[in-house]
Amino acid sequence: METRFIMPFMNSIKNVFGTMLKTTVGFGQPSLKSPGQISHGVSGIISFTGSVGGTIVVCMPLIVAKDVIRRFTGAIFEPDDPDFIDAIGELVNMIAGGAKSSFGREDVAISCPSVVMGQDHQLFQRKDQAIIIVPCQSEAGVFHTEIGLKVSQAAEKPKLAAAG
């Protein structure tokens, strides 16, 4: 499990929520996601490419997402409103971008965000990719972040060679 990516995401979530929502976030114990685990509410997804590849997902129950968006935008949007989806996408974009900048790797790129909604939705994961779930507690409620990233083998080789 690639634990080195946990702290950049915790720091970025704290920074985004603190700056844009004026709210604090606490974290629970990270754990491995079970294959086939169901998600509820809304999931914002960003892909990473380059020497670090994979995806990150921020999952929130709808009631939490509504309050997060209210604090973020100053407006109340229902889940069927395009602005609801847009706001979740932008929030996840900022979280991913903030974490990426602390990887210390200049060649990593992030995708535009995708948003999935539904009471019981399932996000499939690659068999060779462990996903770490980080529970998050904010004043808007409880949500979690799934981190499924790994350094490409090509990017690791020089380090291993240098280490002898």
Add this chain to the structure above:
Amino acid sequence: MKVLLVDDSRTMRNIQKSALAEIGYTDIVEACDGQDALSRVKADTPELILLDWNMPNMDGLSFLKAFRVENKTTLVIMVTTEAEKSRVVEAIKAGVNNYLVKPFTPDQLNQRITETVNRRKAG
């Protein structure tokens, strides 16, 4: 001063609009990606552009490079999650006048705009 907001997120454009209103900028036009922005600059001739980097169709850097071929004077501030030093350098080389990393407070955005406009006036 007419301002063009270029961001694929309507949420972010609305946040920027509110911040701009606080410092008296109300003449605002919007574009949802680089391609859209290229057509807007011809029709609306903005004096300041707030430009996101990661957007579908045409990203902010590609827009900036195309825009600067014909326009060297309009002020452009990159407002983006891209915080790596190499990205900032790339944007400066392409002709950006200032740079602001998301997330930001309204005060930080307004401060960056004011310093960019004042620098132009002084220069």
